[in-house]
Structure formats: C-alpha cells, structure tokens
Amino acid sequence: MNTDNLIALRSKRVWMTPDSCNLEDFKKLIDRKSEAADYPFASSIEKNVPIYDSAAISKIAVNHEGRKAVMAEWAEVFLTGPGIVVLKNALHDMAALDQMSAHFDAIIAEQHASNSGAGDHFAKPGANDRIWNVLEKIALRDPACFARYYSNDMIAMVSEAWLGTGYQIMAQVNVVNPGGEAQSVHRDYHMGFQNAAEISTFPAHAHLLSPVLTLQGAVAHVDMPIETGPTLYMPFSQSFAPGYFAWRKPEFKEYFNANYTQLPLSKGDMAFFNPALFHAAGHNKSKTVRRMGNLLQVSSAYGRAMESMDRARMSARLYPVLAQLGLNERTAHNAIAACAEGYAFPTNLDRDPPIGGLAPETQAALMRRALKENWPAAKFETALAEQAKRRLT
Numbered sequence: 001m002n003t004d005n006l007i008a009l010r011s012k013r014v015w016m017t018p019d020s021c022n023l024e025d026f027k028k029l030i031d032r033k034s035e036a037a038d039y040p041f042a043s044s045i046e047k048n049v050p051i052y053d054s055a056a057i058s059k060i061a062v063n064h065e066g067r068k069a070v071m072a073e074w075a076e077v078f079l080t081g082p083g084i085v086v087l088k089n090a091l092h093d094m095a096a097l098d099q100m101s102a103h104f105d106a107i108i109a110e111q112h113a114s115n116s117g118a119g120d121h122f123a124k125p126g127a128n129d130r131i132w133n134v135l136e137k138i139a140l141r142d143p144a145c146f147a148r149y150y151s152n153d154m155i156a157m158v159s160e161a162w163l164g165t166g167y168q169i170m171a172q173v174n175v176v177n178p179g180g181e182a183q184s185v186h187r188d189y190h191m192g193f194q195n196a197a198e199i200s201t202f203p204a205h206a207h208l209l210s211p212v213l214t215l216q217g218a219v220a221h222v223d224m225p226i227e228t229g230p231t232l233y234m235p236f237s238q239s240f241a242p243g244y245f246a247w248r249k250p251e252f253k254e255y256f257n258a259n260y261t262q263l264p265l266s267k268g269d270m271a272f273f274n275p276a277l278f279h280a281a282g283h284n285k286s287k288t289v290r291r292m293g294n295l296l297q298v299s300s301a302y303g304r305a306m307e308s309m310d311r312a313r314m315s316a317r318l319y320p321v322l323a324q325l326g327l328n329e330r331t332a333h334n335a336i337a338a339c340a341e342g343y344a345f346p347t348n349l350d351r352d353p354p355i356g357g358l359a360p361e362t363q364a365a366l367m368r369r370a371l372k373e374n375w376p377a378a379k380f381e382t383a384l385a386e387q388a389k390r391r392l393t
Helices: 003-014 023-030 054-060 064-079 094-114 134-141 143-150 153-163 204-213 250-259 311-325 329-339 363-372 377-391
Strands: 044-046 049-053 084-088 128-131 168-176 214-220 270-273 291-299
Touching: 003 204, 023 250, 049 054, 054 064, 054 084, 054 153, 064 084, 064 153, 064 270, 084 153, 094 128, 094 134, 094 143, 094 168, 094 291, 134 143, 134 168, 153 204, 153 214, 153 270, 153 291, 204 214, 311 329, 311 363, 311 377, 329 363, 363 377
Parallel strands: 049 084
Antiparallel strands: 044 049, 084 270, 128 168, 168 291, 214 270, 214 291
C-alpha cells in the first residue's frame, strides 16, 4: 500500500469528524429487528424493545446462575442489540414511590419559591422542572425513604449488568409539564455533553469507550401514556460509531423525528438504555399530567484517577510561573493540561450550571482564559476559589 494512502486512511479511522457521518450508513445499521429468540427472558418484544416482567425476573435471579444469565442478556441488549430495556413493575413499593414523589414536589416548590429551579440540557427553559443531585438531597432529607426506594434489586441488577460492581448512582428529577415541548434528539454523558470541536480531539476508540462508562435510566413516577410524551428513542442507534457527531446534524435530526419509537410506561416501570442511544424526552400533549420521571445516571467505578490531588492548589502555584516563563500558547496549554482539572464534571449543577454550552467552564479553561487576558495572580486565585466553591454540594 502507498505510504501516503496508509497515513491518510489511518488518520481518518482514528480521528472521526462530522464528515464521518453518512445517513445512508446509519439507516442500514439500524434497519434490524429484535427477535424474541435472542432475548428468552423478555416477556415480549414491542417496537424492537425487549420488555421484562420484573416479578418473573426476580424469580429467575433468586440464585447466582440465574442472576448472571439475566444480566448477560441485558448487557448484550445494550451493547449489540436495540440498546434499551423496559422493566415492568420494577419499583413495586408504591408507598415508597409516592413518598419520593411528594419529596420531589416539595423540592420543586422550594425551588420556585427561591427562584432557583434549573432547566434542562436539551429542552427550552420553562418546559419542565428539574431537580439536580436529587440522590443526595433525598438521602439527607429522608434516609428511610431513600433506603426503601434504592434497595430495589432491578436497579442493582441492570447497573451491574452494564457496569459491573462498584458503580455510582446519580439522579436528577425531570418533570415535563402539560404542553412541555420535546427535547431535541441527543446522546448522553460523557461525549453527549461536549461540543463537536471538543469530541473531535478524542480518538475513535474513546468514542466507543464513552458509552460503556455510564448507563441511563428512568423510573416512571406517574402513568405515562403516549400523549404525555414518554421518551423517544431509536433502537440500535448506539452502534453508530460517529454518532456523537451525527445527532447534531440536521439530516439526522430530521430522520430521528420522522422515525423514532415511543412506548408508554406505567407508574413504577423503569427503562434503561445505553447512553449512546439516540433519544429525547417527548412532547407532553396532555392537559393535566405532569410527567414525572426520576432520571438515573449510573457511572462505572473505573471512571476515576488513581491518585487524589489538590489541583486547585497546584493551579494557583503554577499560574504566576506560566505568566513569567513566556511559553508560547501551545506549550503553556500543555503545562496546564498536566496540572489543572480539564473536565467539568462532577459538579454541583444547582450552583455551577452550564452557561453558553452543555457543561460549565473547566478549571483548565479558566486558567487558559486568565493567562490569555493577563490576569494578576490574585484575580486568578479568587476566581479559582469561587469556581471550586460552586462545585461543592
């Protein structure tokens, strides 16, 4: 093979761009059907989605072998199958669910009273009510309710199926009010919360890695018939390698809007899906139903560095030296990358909301901005401390 061709082809394989997306390739990839024979633990297949009866699954999973077999099936659904499972009657402790809903309503009322409610990443402000970090808020507010709700075995099994043990649960409540419009189609955390320029700096294998670091889920806190706008999704779309670029492109959005799948949920049902699945919350066309879902985001234990460091303290010490050394922009950025926190999460989205994008400013971005604008060291240290405080719970 010509060396120049090898270099060009390899670069194209490893560094995907928006131009890597071809709608016809996408259509061919998702033109599949979920076969009942492939998912023997499912009670039915509806619109390509395996539906599981949680009571039946609990009986199968009563021993180690049965539990592992069910989790193996779910893992393959998420990885190579349609990408989504629905667990019927998964949260059967309705008293705990209702008590949790009451807490959600109370917190939303408190947010309205203090004018502190937050919007959504992918919907217009005011279309819904959002509670960030509701997991911690409920654990502190009512630990008994927390224990009853999160002792649920379906949540544990599906999380372990995709992520293994040691996973970390996060939760954000989303209430789509009557008339609330649909979200725009998207993929989720991690790469779904970065713009196209940012994700183009990650090689192709990192695009494939991102979905296996988290699992997305939702617990239905009310009955969600189609008119209330339960989640829109596109089975098998998680398999499209350049999909973190694709969902942003107009032709892919149009195709999604014309061909999405949607299933109703009943109170206590759960849906879990690969975060790379193309999806969006639907339009609540009802006149009276506040569509309340507890959105679960479960993260892999492996998404952590080995050592803990005080990067704010390191950055404060490094900043005045960078200003003195006279490094060019590129080499200064290299030093910043070795020192400062280059990722926006985890953070406190109540105090540190994304402004002008899908994620808040990172510590590294703050440092680069300060260096570019020639801030005095004292100003940078103050901004650094304020940023660190916003990230705390």
